Amino acid sequence: MVNAAKPIFSRIERILIIAAGLSAVLGLTGLIVQGNLDGRLTVAGAVIVLSVYLGHQIIVKSRWSCGTLFTLASLLATVILLEKLAPGSAKETSPHGWGYWFLVIAAWLIAWAAVEQFASIRTLSTAVQWFLRLLIPLLFGSWLLLGWEFVTRGLDVPQVLLPAPSVIAERFGNSMPILWADFKQTFLKAVLIGYAIGCGAGFIVAILIDRSPFLQRGLLPIGNLVSALPIVGVAPIMVMWFGFDWPSKAAVVIVMTFFPMLVNTVAGLAASNAMQRDLMKTYAASYWQTLFKLRLPEALPFIFNALKINSTLALIGAIVAEFFGTPIVGMGFRISTEVGRMNVDMVWAEIAVAAVAGSLFYGVLALLERLFTFWHPSMRNSGHA
Amino acid sequence: MINVRDSKVLPVILVVIAIIAFWYVMAVVMNTPWQNDVYERESRTDVAAVEFIQDTWSQERPVLPSPHQVATEVWNTTVKKKITSKRSLIYHAKITLSSSMLGFAMGTVLGILLSVAIVYNQALNKSLMPWIIASQTIPVLAIAPMIIVVLNAIGVQGLLPKAFISMYLSFFPVVVGMVKGLTSPETHHLDLMRTYSASGAQSFWKLRLPSSLPYLFTSMKVAVAISLVGAIVAELPAGAVAGLGARLLAGSYYGQTIQIWSALVVASILAALLVTVIGLLGRWVNHRMGLNHG
Amino acid sequence: MNVNNRSSVISVDNLSLTFETRDGPVHALSDIDLDVQDGDFVSLIGPSGCGKTTLLRVIADLEQATGGSMLVNGVTPAEARINRAYGYVFQAASLYPWRTIANNIALPLEIMGVDSATRKQRIEDNLALVNLTDFGKKYPWQLSGGMQQRASIARALAVEPDLLLMDEPFGALDEIVRDHLNEQLLSLWAKTNKTVVFVTHSIPEAVYLSTHIVVMSPRPGRIHDVIVSDLPRERSLDIRETPEFLKLANRVRDGLRAGHSYDEAV
Numbered sequence: 001m002v003n004a005a006k007p008i009f010s011r012i013e014r015i016l017i018i019a020a021g022l023s024a025v026l027g028l029t030g031l032i033v034q035g036n037l038d039g040r041l042t043v044a045g046a047v048i049v050l051s052v053y054l055g056h057q058i059i060v061k062s063r064w065s066c067g068t069l070f071t072l073a074s075l076l077a078t079v080i081l082l083e084k085l086a087p088g089s090a091k092e093t094s095p096h097g098w099g100y101w102f103l104v105i106a107a108w109l110i111a112w113a114a115v116e117q118f119a120s121i122r123t124l125s126t127a128v129q130w131f132l133r134l135l136i137p138l139l140f141g142s143w144l145l146l147g148w149e150f151v152t153r154g155l156d157v158p159q160v161l162l163p164a165p166s167v168i169a170e171r172f173g174n175s176m177p178i179l180w181a182d183f184k185q186t187f188l189k190a191v192l193i194g195y196a197i198g199c200g201a202g203f204i205v206a207i208l209i210d211r212s213p214f215l216q217r218g219l220l221p222i223g224n225l226v227s228a229l230p231i232v233g234v235a236p237i238m239v240m241w242f243g244f245d246w247p248s249k250a251a252v253v254i255v256m257t258f259f260p261m262l263v264n265t266v267a268g269l270a271a272s273n274a275m276q277r278d279l280m281k282t283y284a285a286s287y288w289q290t291l292f293k294l295r296l297p298e299a300l301p302f303i304f305n306a307l308k309i310n311s312t313l314a315l316i317g318a319i320v321a322e323f324f325g326t327p328i329v330g331m332g333f334r335i336s337t338e339v340g341r342m343n344v345d346m347v348w349a350e351i352a353v354a355a356v357a358g359s360l361f362y363g364v365l366a367l368l369e370r371l372f373t374f375w376h377p378s379m380r381n382s383g384h385a
Numbered sequence: 386m387i388n389v390r391d392s393k394v395l396p397v398i399l400v401v402i403a404i405i406a407f408w409y410v411m412a413v414v415m416n417t418p419w420q421n422d423v424y425e426r427e428s429r430t431d432v433a434a435v436e437f438i439q440d441t442w443s444q445e446r447p448v449l450p451s452p453h454q455v456a457t458e459v460w461n462t463t464v465k466k467k468i469t470s471k472r473s474l475i476y477h478a479k480i481t482l483s484s485s486m487l488g489f490a491m492g493t494v495l496g497i498l499l500s501v502a503i504v505y506n507q508a509l510n511k512s513l514m515p516w517i518i519a520s521q522t523i524p525v526l527a528i529a530p531m532i533i534v535v536l537n538a539i540g541v542q543g544l545l546p547k548a549f550i551s552m553y554l555s556f557f558p559v560v561v562g563m564v565k566g567l568t569s570p571e572t573h574h575l576d577l578m579r580t581y582s583a584s585g586a587q588s589f590w591k592l593r594l595p596s597s598l599p600y601l602f603t604s605m606k607v608a609v610a611i612s613l614v615g616a617i618v619a620e621l622p623a624g625a626v627a628g629l630g631a632r633l634l635a636g637s638y639y640g641q642t643i644q645i646w647s648a649l650v651v652a653s654i655l656a657a658l659l660v661t662v663i664g665l666l667g668r669w670v671n672h673r674m675g676l677n678h679g
Numbered sequence: 680m681n682v683n684n685r686s687s688v689i690s691v692d693n694l695s696l697t698f699e700t701r702d703g704p705v706h707a708l709s710d711i712d713l714d715v716q717d718g719d720f721v722s723l724i725g726p727s728g729c730g731k732t733t734l735l736r737v738i739a740d741l742e743q744a745t746g747g748s749m750l751v752n753g754v755t756p757a758e759a760r761i762n763r764a765y766g767y768v769f770q771a772a773s774l775y776p777w778r779t780i781a782n783n784i785a786l787p788l789e790i791m792g793v794d795s796a797t798r799k800q801r802i803e804d805n806l807a808l809v810n811l812t813d814f815g816k817k818y819p820w821q822l823s824g825g826m827q828q829r830a831s832i833a834r835a836l837a838v839e840p841d842l843l844l845m846d847e848p849f850g851a852l853d854e855i856v857r858d859h860l861n862e863q864l865l866s867l868w869a870k871t872n873k874t875v876v877f878v879t880h881s882i883p884e885a886v887y888l889s890t891h892i893v894v895m896s897p898r899p900g901r902i903h904d905v906i907v908s909d910l911p912r913e914r915s916l917d918i919r920e921t922p923e924f925l926k927l928a929n930r931v932r933d934g935l936r937a938g939h940s941y942d943e944a945v
Contacts, residue, residue, distance in 0.1 A: 139512065316526045
């Protein structure tokens with residue numbers, strides 16, 4: 001009764017697969033009616049219908065096999081459908097008839113059903129949980145990308161509005177040197193240097209004012225307020241002061257990252273409780289001993305929180321600051337000029353770089369956090385509800 | 386409740402005074418080269434220290450304007466100008482504020498709806514939520530100019546494109562906060578609803594939604610601040626002539642530092658006001674919910 | 680005792696519950712046989728880990744058994760829950776901080792669709808029953824722990840269930856408040872003649888309150904002994920000094936010791 005031997009379809013899953021089967025049948029009908037019955041499209045439709053039938057009726061013993069079956073079916077159907085979408089073959093077989101689109105919807109629904117199946121797997125094994133935690137978002141992400149591809153190419157969405165992922169990928173591949181130069185200018189110089197100085201300064205000032213409760217009471221509310229202000233606005237000033245090249249962007253990043261670090265470090269240094277501090281007192285520990293052995297470790301989760309917030313802020317600051325003037329290189333510069341030339345695919349390529357850089361930056365910090373603060377309750381029960 | 390030792394008022398005032406004093410000193414230091422150039426051109430050599438300092442504080446395009454210059458400019462462009470005037474900062478602030486508020490409202494509604502869907506659908510929770518969290522690490526603000534230009538290209542103009550950016554920025558914190566809030570009720574509270582065999586809707590309206598309100602307001606504070614930033618950045622791409630962002634850009638084109646600083650000051654006041662309003666609203670709700678009392 | 684023509688409220692037959700965990704199966708309950716009759720006050724007592732709370736949660740359908748059967752009012756626990764057959768009192772008062780005491784009591788009534796006039800009447804009655812008449816407009820955090828727990832009892836009673844399930848309701852309170860509430864609970868039980876299943880780990884509390892004391896032992900959680908009390912139904916706190924009371928308490932203590940014969944780390 002606990003470990004289900006056969007898939008228990010919840011209501012939504014039942015609706016999904018029935019809808020998928022129906023729309024596949026409709027799609028096939030459409031192809032026949034429109035006289036477009038093509039061997040491969042037939043296979044695509046048949047695969048979906050078959051997987052729905054199998055999933056619902058016969059072989060399936062578990063959510064795993066059900067999910068895998070649906071994934072494979074949708075994958076196969078998608079490959080066939082995408083191929084028919086390719087330019088050249090697109091016009092002559094005219095797949096844009098309603099039969100074709102019903103097949104697309106069917107593939108999409110069956111993919112959704114697959115995600116539902118995987119998402120409702122209950123397991124006690126940590127490894128399997130990890131695997132699922134990666135698999136499900138990946139399936140969902142690729143499903144989103146494919147949907148994007150289908151919509152933009154199938155409906156002939158104008159390039160300017162939204163280029164297809166394949167177009168962006170192509171542009172990305174063709175513009176590696178430019179993208180790399182921009183990345184070097186914006187990320188490796190402005191972001192990293194500004195981030196290091198800003199976070200370092202925030203941390204040092206927090207330590208400096210640690211012994212003065214008066215200064216803390218004065219600086220904390222101001223720091224909190226400043227964290228909510230539109231600090232990117234100082235970009236034009238910094239460009240005036242430090243010139244067009246990366247130092248002005250680094251300066252913006254410094255200003256943006258300083259206050260979150262200051263506020264969080266001060267809060268973190270206050271995180272140890274009275275009993276722990278009394279314990280250090282009974283050892284007659286010096287101020288610095290207490291700081292290094294008790295208060296800084298207790299402050300680490302707060303400091304990492306600031307480091308993570310700042311990683312995003314730093315990237316935003318550097319890119320936006322470039323809108324106010326740069327030498328002819330840099331991610332923000334590229335975005336604003338290519339937008340002006342309506343080269344939207346290049347803009348998206350640059351955004352992809354920013355996205356990857358941003359999430360890697362954040363990911364590295366999150367890993368370091370795990371390494372250093374594994375003892376903290378928020379890390380110990382990391383499996384979310 | 387007047388406890389001088391623990392009060393924040395005095396330290397804050399002193400720190401603010403210290404900052405302003407530092408600002409004045411820096412204004413002298415940073416404006417000195419230009420002032421020396423001026424004197425050289427006028428071939429003046431013996432300038433008294435007091436006059437020199439006063440001169441550095443009253444240049445027309447200083448590297449760093451002195452606080453009173455900024456204050457005067459803010460005063461002149463807000464109180465003394467008609468609100469309809471293109472040179473009134475209130476006029477520009479209103480434009481920025483309206484698009485950021487529209488975006489903020491849309492973003493909050495979208496965020497709440499999405500969080501409800503995520504909390505009530507396992508598959509969405511496991512598939513969409515990781516992407517929402519991951520997308521917070523992406524500098525979404527970088528897309529702002531593109532959205533403006535692209536929407537302009539298909540004929541959407543005016544308030545809406547800017548509001549879209551504010552919406553886009555503000556819905557993330559709301560989703561994340563609301564998911565946390567809607568899942569915040571403790572097990573015994575949920576068990577209680579189960580012993581009443583309450584329906585899903587009843588559990589939602591009577592337990593999950595009320596419990597999530599404090600989280601909602603915390604994330605709305607973040608969202609309102611970032612939606613203002615979004616609106617300002619959205620005004621940067623060429624073409625925008627009104628709004629605080631446009632003022633910043635125009636100031637940087639023409640080297641009008643005082644104009645930049647005063648736009649910045651007004652933007653900051655606006656942000657502080659918005660955050661304070663949401664914060665007070667949140668405090669009031671928390672109080673009504675009895676959550677400040679443990 | 681007077682077992683004549685009373686009906687069985689809860690009957691448990693060979694019930695077991697096994698939790699699957701990362702470290703293998705945990706037998707929370709095993710071989711549970713129990714019969715609770717109309718009007719009984721049954722205490723479940725035992726050391727931590729003996730499954731007494733789990734058993735109560737199975738009765739309330741907050742947990743599902745993995746073997747055996749259980750009937751509550753002649754139907755399955757799930758059906759009984761949907762019929763709203765019982766009131767449940769948690770260890771924590773579990774009052775909503777954003778509702779006043781009166782509105783907290785109204786909560787289950789709103790959910791069950793009771794009309795507002797009846798609601799008002801029931802709130803008044805039950806507040807009076809737990810001596811909180813003047814506190815309806817207060818918020819939970821304005822009340823002491825003992826008063827909060829009384830309010831949560833009033834909330835459980837407001838739905839007028841014949842069966843009251845209580846999970847260590849006074850466990851977090853100090854001795855003096857607990858004595859007072861025990862006395863009130865007993866008089867309330869005498870007044871309303873409800874069936875109560877009461878989880879506790881206090882021997883005096885169990886003996887003082889109960890008609891039947893179910894002694895449980897851990898690993899696997901099972902019933903060691905069911906002791907039928909021969910104390911009169913009407914009792915005051917003074918009864919705790921009588922030899923009969925002490926004899927019963929000793930029997931419970933011996934039962935607990937026997938069920939817990941091997942030393943083990945908790």
